[in-house]
Amino acid sequence: MIQSLLIANRGEIACRVIRTARRLGIRTVAVYSEADAQALHVALADEAVHIGAAPVRESYLLGERIIAAARQTGAEAIHPGYGFLSENAQFAQAVIDAGLVWVGPDPSSITAMGLKDAAKALMADAGVPVTPGYLGENQEADHLAQQAADIGYPVLIKAVAGGGGKGMRLVEQPADFAEALLSCQREAASSFGNAHVLIEKYIQRPRHIEVQVFGDKHGNIVHLFERDCSLQRRHQKVIEEAPAPGMDAQTRESLCAAAVRAAKAVDYVGAGTIEFIADASEGLRADRIWFMEMNTRLQVEHPVTEAITGQDLVEWQLRVASGEPLPCGQDELAISGWAMEARLYAEDPAKGFLPSIGRLDAFDLGGDVRVDTGVEQGGTISPYYDPMIAKLIARAETRDGARSRLARALDGSVVWPLRTNAGFLVKALTHPDFVAGNVDTGLIAREGEALMPATLPGDAALARASARIGGAGALAGFRLNGAARRTGRVLVEGQSVDVQVARATGSALAERPLARLLVTEHGRSWQVAPWRATWGGAAVAGNGAILAPMPGRIIAVSVAQGDKVVKGQRLITLEAMKMEHGLTAPFDGTVQDMPHEQGAQVQEGTLLVRIVGEEAE
Template sequence: MTDRKLFDTVLIANRGEIACRVIRTCRRLGIRTVAVFSEADADAQHVRLADVAYPIGGPRPQDSYLRGDAILEVANQSGAQAIHPGYGFLSENADFADAVEAAGLAFIGPRAASMRKMGSKAGAKDLMHAAGVPVVPGYTGADQSPDVLAREAARIGFPMMIKAAHGGGGKGMRIVRALDEFMASLESCQREAKNAFGRDRVLLERYIGHPRHIEIQVFGDTHGHAIHLNERECSAQRRYQKVLEESPSPLLTPELRKQMGDAAVAAARAIDYVNAGTVEFIVESDGDGKPTGFYFMEINTRLQVEHPVTEMVTGLDLVEWQLRVAAGEPLPLAQDAIRQDGHAIEVRLYAEDPEAGFLPGSGKLERLRLPAQDAHVRIDSGVVAGDTVTIFYDPMIAKLIVHDADRPSALARLREALAQCEIAGPKSNIEFLERLARHPAITGGTIDTAYLDRHLDEFLPAPELDRTALAAAAIAQLLAQEQAARDAAAASTDPTSPWAIADGWRLGHAGKRDLAFLHRGERVLLAAHGSGGDYRLEHDGATMEVTGARLADGALSARFDGDGRRFLVDFDPHRTVVHDGARRLRLAPVAVYRPEAAADTAGGHRVTAPMPGRVVVVKAKPGADVRAGEEVVVIEAMKMELSLKAPRDGRIAEVRATAGEFVDADAVLVTLEA
C-alpha cells in the first residue's frame, strides 16, 4: 500500500455506526471528514466525531439522507473530493453515483452501471445464469400482471417465494405455501416494496428447504482485478433479517468454499465490479444438514453491516480498501495472500422487544454499558449513554463482534461479552441474543434461515422468576443500603450512633426489612432478616438462607442455602440487574407500601399505535363489522410495516387514522362499539 494521502477530504453521506466507522478510518489515514445530519441527528455521535458537519433537512430520510442534491451541495461547499455512502440510504442508488461522478467527485463504491445491472433481482438472475453462476429456478419476467404471476407461481410450485425485484434487507419478501394465499401475499409484498424502494416489481422463485445463507465478500479495482475475501454465514435470521453472522461458515467444506468463492468472483467479473460488494448465495442441504448445492441470490453493491466479521478474520480494514480503490490504486493483495485467521462472530444490539414480536423501540438510552474493546472484542456503535434512539431510522444500538482461535472459543467470548452488556431506556434484544448464543442450533452449527421463525419460543426469555437470582438482587440492594448508611454516618457528627446502622432492628423484634420489585409488571415482595452479609429471605411462603454475601467490583458472591454462587450486578435507584453468567434478571425496585398504578391496557375496544410511526393503510370503516384478529390499520415505523388488528369481534365505532399521517405511541387509531 502507498503512504500518500488518498483524499484530502471525504464526505460521509450516512449516519449512525457506519458513519462513525468511516470517520475513524479516515482519521487514521489523515483524511479530513465531513458529516451530514438531519434535524433528528443534530447531537449524534457521527456529527461530534467529524471535522465538520452540515444540516441537510428534516428527520425523515426522504427529507435529509435521501436528498442527493443537498449532499452534493455540502460536498461542493466543504471542498470534499469523495463521497462515502455507507450502507442503506443512497449507497445503492445508481443515479446518485452518476451525479457524484458528474460533479467531479469520487464515489466510494461500485460504478453506477454495475449497480443498475444488480438493481433488479430479476435482471441479476438472468445475467448470472448467462455467466454460469447457479441460480434458483423461478420467474423474473417483465409481465407483472396478477394473472401471469399467479400462473407462474403455480408452474414453479409451492412453497415458493415472492421477492421485491429492487432492494433487499428482507423487505418485500413473502413465503407462499398454497395458491389460495398467493394474491394476498402478492399485494402485501408489492405495497411494502413500493414503500421501501419506490418500485413494486417482484420476482418468484422456488423456496429452498432447510436453506443456509452464505455470502462472499468480493472486491474489484479499476485495473481489472477481482478477488474474494472468503465467506460469512448469516443463516440465523428472523423474517429475513440477519441476527448472527460468522466467518468461517461451519457448513462449508474446503471444496465447496472454493467453488463458491470462484462463483462469487465470476459474478463480480460479469458486471465489471469495482470496490466492495457481497455476493449472496443460498445453500440447499439434505435432511442431515449436509450441503447439496448452492444458488445465487443477489449482489449487494455496497459495504455490508456485517463486514467487521471479515475484517476480524482477515486482519484487513475494508473501509481503507474502499478508499484506496476509489482513489485509483490496485487491490492491496492478491487472492492467494488473503488469510483466514481464527473465527469471528457478530450480533447486533437493537432497541426492540422480542417478546412483543420484536417491536422496534425508541427513547433515551438512560444506561448503555458495553464490554471493553480489546484484541478479542470489538464494538461498532453510533450512540453513547444519553443519546436517543429515534423513530426515524433503524433502531440498532451497537454491533458486538468477537474473535478467537476457533468457533467454540469465539462463542464463549460472545457469551461473556453479552453478559457485560446492559441497556436501560428502550427495551433491547440482549436476553434474546444470550439465549441464541447458547442454543444447540447455534453451538452445533446447524441453524437454517427459517429455524428462528419456526422455533422462536425457544429463544425468548423464560417468564418464571428464578428464585436464586431474585435473592441475589435483594441481597445487592440490602448491601448497598447498609454501605450507604455507613457512608452517611461517617460524614455525620455522630458516626458511631447505632441508629445509623441499616439492619432493620427495632425494639421488641429482630431486624426485618421489606423489599419490593416489579417483574414483568407484577409486584414481588420479600422480607429480609439479618445484616452484614448474612440474611434469611422470605418470599412467597419459602425461605432462603444467604451467608457470606460480598459486593465488590460489580459482582455479588454469596452462599445461597449453602451453595456458592456469583452474579454480576448492575443497579441504580430505578432498576436492579443480576446475571449468573448465562441468564439475567431485570427488576425495578418500587416502594413497599405504595402499589404501582396498573397500566392502562386500553380495554378491548381500542386499537392503538404501539409506537410512533406513519399510517400506511386504513382498512377500517365506521359501522363495518370486524372479527378478532382482522387487520384494520397498517403503520410504518423504523423501516418496517406493523399490522394492527381488531382486539375482538365487534363493529367499528370510530376511525381516527388517516393514511400518510404521523401518529404518536399509544394514539387511538380505531375504536369499537362497546
C-alpha cells in the first residue's frame, strides 16, 4: 500500500481523499494557492505546500510545481481528484516519468477517451451502441450542414474536446445551423484550443445515465451499477441518484455489460464512468440507450454509488494504484437501497445563479445525511474557483425515503451571508415530476420559474422574527386593547416589510429585544432587524434617520439634499455582502442630511440620509 500521497486538488475532493487516506494510515500532502492558505484541505493534511497565486493557471494547473512539491515532501503518489489536471494525459505521464505513482488510469486510456469523436469510433468498434451522428474529419460548413440534414433535425453540435456544457449547441431547424456552428466553433477554440466538432441526433426526451466502472492492473474490470444524472441546468448536473428510476433488471444488465466492454476496449485501470444518453420517450429500453462519453477519473457524484454498494471508491483507487487486485468481484457487488446527492452552490437563483462569494459567517448543514465539503464556518468562498459549498448525500431503503431525507436536510441548511441554491434544490426535489421519477434533462428548463425559491421569508417566519426582536418600532401601531392581530414592521436586509402578528397575552414586546436575528426558511437565510434599528426612534416625531444596516458601499444615490420624497421612494442603494439593498423613505418628507456620496464605504450604523416629515418642516 502507498505510504504517502499528494492530492493535486483543492476543496471538497481534496478533503474527501484525505479522509480515506488517513483511515488507511497514509500520510497526506496538500497543495494550495495564495487564496487557499487557510482552506480546510490545508488544515486536514499532514503537510502542505504553497504552489502559486490564486488563479488556477498560476497554481493548480502547474503540473511541474505539483510534481516538485511531491518530491520535496517525499510523497510516493499523486491523486488528481476531479477537474484541474485529472484528465490531462501529459500530466499523468509526467508523474509516472518522475518515478511517482499516478492514482488514475494509464495516460493512453485518457488520450483514447479524451476526444469525443475518436472515443465514439472506438466504442462502436467494441460493440458499444453509440448515438447516431457524424464523427468525420471533414469540417467544412456545407458538409456539416448536409450531415445534419441526413441525420435529421433537431441535432446537437458538440466540440470533440468539450465538457461541462461548453462547445455545445442545439439546432432545431436548418436555417439556424450556420450561425450555431460558428458560435460553437468559436467557443470550442477559446475553451479547449480545438474547434473540431461532431454532429449528433438530439434526443427529444433525454435521460443522462452513467455507469461506474473500475479496473485493476491484473486485467479485472467490474461495474458498480448505474447513476441517473438527468436533472441538469444548462448541461450541469444538479441532483444525481442511484439506481436510476425505472431501470429494470434486463436493461440494467445490458447497459452495465456495455460499460464494461467500453472499459475493456482501452484496458482501463482505476475509477471511470461511462456516460450514456437514453431516449426515455417510451421508458428505459436497452435498444434506446447510447454511449456518450467516458470520464477517466472519479466523478463528483461518486458518493451515491458508495451509498448503495457500501464501498469506498477512493480506497479502491488507492489499492489499485498500489498494485492490489480489485477489492470485490462482480458477483460480490449488489445494490442496497437508494441514494441521492445534491450539489449545494454559493449562488443566487434570484440573480440568474450568479456566484455569491465571501466569508461563511454561519454554516450548518446538519441533518441525517452525509456531507462532503471543503469549507467550514468562518471559511471563504473565493471568486477564483468553483463556488460549490458542499455535496449532501442521502440514503434510504426507497427512492422516496432518500428524496425526502435530502429535501429535509437542504430545507434546514443555514448559510449566511452568502446566497445558496438550497431553496431551488428543495423545489426541484419536491416537484411532482421528480417525485414521480419522470425526469429528463429538460425538466429544469421547462419548469424554471416554478423552481425559483422565495425572495423573502414567509409570513409565519417573519411574525416569529418580529416577536423575537421586539421593540416599539417592530410593533408600530400596536394597541394593548386593540384587535386580535396587529401590524409590525421589520427590516429584511434593508428592505421594509410589514408583518401581521397575532396579539400575545400581556406585553407584546420581547423581554430582551434582539438587535437583529438570522431567519432561515427553506434553505435560505435572511437577517431581520427591528424597524427602529435602521430608522432610529423618530417615527412619532416624523424625523427619519436612515442608518446603514450593515457595512457596505454606496453604489447609487437617488436623491439630493432638499428634495421632496414620498413614502417608499428609493433614496440610496447600498451594496453589502455582494447584494444590493435599496433603502427607501419611511414617510413623506424632505431630505435634510445626505452626508455621503456615491462610492463611499460606510460602516454599520452610519447615518446615510435624514428625512424630515412634513409636520416638522
